[in-house]
Amino acid sequence: MSRIPAPWLKSILLTIYPKPAITRDEIIRSTGLNPASVSQALQHLLSSGTVLKVGELKSRGGRRREVLKLNPEAGYFIAVDLETARIRYALTNLVGDIRYRWEQELEFGKGVDVADLLHGMEMVQRNLMEWQYSRLLAVGISCPGIIHENRRVTAVNLGWRKFPLSEKLEEATKLPLSLETACRAYVLAERWLGCAQGVDNCIYIEIGRGVGAGIVVDGRYLEGDDHMAGEFGHITIDASADDPCHCGKRGCLEAIASSSGILRQYREKSRLSEAEKGRLRLGDVFDSARRNEPVALAVIDRASQALGLGLSHLIVLFNPALIILGGDLLQGEDLLVPRIRKALADHTPEFVKKTQVSVTRLGLDIGLKGAAFLALFLAFQNSVSHPDLIQKLCAPVMETIAV
Ligand SMILES: [Zn+2]
Structure with missing residues (x-):
């Protein structure tokens, strides 16, 4: 590790990481550090390969300015x-490019344990070279269900009730870990890499087996008193309806x-045989609608x-x-989106x-990109509690993969 003070390096990296390109003068202005300190730190970061020179700008006085x-x-x-x-x-790099991936199908009714998760995490690391392995910074997880204040997770489908997921994985991986609900991860992914870049007031709506919202107001994610803001699926949308909701109410x-609500209604109203109802998939309902089938x-x-x-x-x-729409239901985008827009116009x-x-x-x-952003945010913003992250980032990059 160089003798450059860690707070300088942290401040400079925090300034550089959200920008596709930046000049030395902009770094000096944003960090408030004096030019000599920035030069010294940048010299170290350029020689280690942590920061790259990507071009030069000619300023009015003819002085060349490096773009980094x-x-x-x-x-x-x-x-x-x-x-x-x-x-x-x-396994993603710093800008969310996926280098290796692995998928694990879940058996219905069988829970997920820490050993399953560790196996999956090992599978995406198995092709890493040693120098890359030493630069693993953090883990990000997008999680269904409820995350309690002590970072315990309740997710019925995964067999977890107040399960100490973060604690167990951090202990096993020795890496800092950031955990958030799916809708939060999705809206963060949209702001980082999707259509909400630079948009400080946006809402991501997940429409799948459930309906949820990730809400960003004035640049801040809305959490709520019990971290339950955005449970959009459980607003009563039709007080006279009998449609049962798993939350115990009707008309949600x-x-x-x-x-699942669309499948249930179609099964109830169509004249399909019991066997056909059993085989019915969401895509079948959309296909029937495209053939103008009234039900x-x-x-x-x-x-x-x-x-x-x-x-x-x-x-x-x-x-x-x-407002960004996502989720399984968007396989019927051609049918749903024009109708949603019409209803919005009528009621707004x-x-x-x-x-x-x-x-x-x-x-x-989207979930992986959101999880990667959680890890990135943790690595850059919380490096005070994990000082080794800055050391890892600033160590010499031995080799560079073609991007
Ligand atoms: Zn409900």
Whole structure:
């Protein structure tokens, strides 16, 4: 480790990492460090390969200014996306590129234990070279269910009730770990790499087996008193409806507009045989609607109407610039999105009508990208509690993979 004070290095790295490119003058202005200190620290970071020179700008006086960026291969993260039916693992670099991935299908009804998770995490590390392995910085996990204040997790599908997940994994991996609910990870991924880059007021809506929201207001993620803000699926969207919700209420948005809600309604109203009902998949309902089958169209109309109405409430309450839709239900994007837009237009007052509605383009990797961002944020923001992270980042990069 060089004799450059760690706080200088941390301050400079914190300034550089969110920017695709930056000049030395901008670093001096942002960090408030004196030019000599910045030069000394940058000399070290450039010679170690942690920071790369990517070009030169000519200023008015003819002076050349170096353009710098963080070396994407200066650090790696393990990202884990715990879904209800499978677990995705990835090894990513500092800018979220997935280097290695691994997937584990979950057996229905069989819980997940720490040994399963450690195996998956090992699988994405097995091709790492030694110099890369020494640059593993942190683990990020996107998790379904509820994360309690002490970072214990309750996720019924994974067989966990107040399970001390962070504690056990940190103990086994010796790496710092960041854990957040899926909707939070998704909205962070959209702000980092997706369509919400630079958008300080945005809401990500996950529409799958459940319906949830990740809400960012004025650049801050909304958590709530019990970290339960964004349980959008459990607003009562139709007080006169009988649709049962697993939360115990009736008429919840999730009971009408989730994938399981749509399947239930179609099974109840269609004339399918019991065997056909058993084989029914969400895609079948969308295919029937595309053939103008009245029952399928009625179920999709109702779900879209409920989603549009619910979104209009979010728009009035939070005044977002952007709403991003994602989740399994978007396999019926062609059917749902125009109907949701129509319902939104019907229910949203003029003074908040400029909210844009988009569909996520991050695809199935959104959970992994969000988990990688959690790890990145932990590594850069919390390096005071993990001083070795700065040392790892600033150690010489022995080799660089072509990016
Ligand atoms: Zn409910």
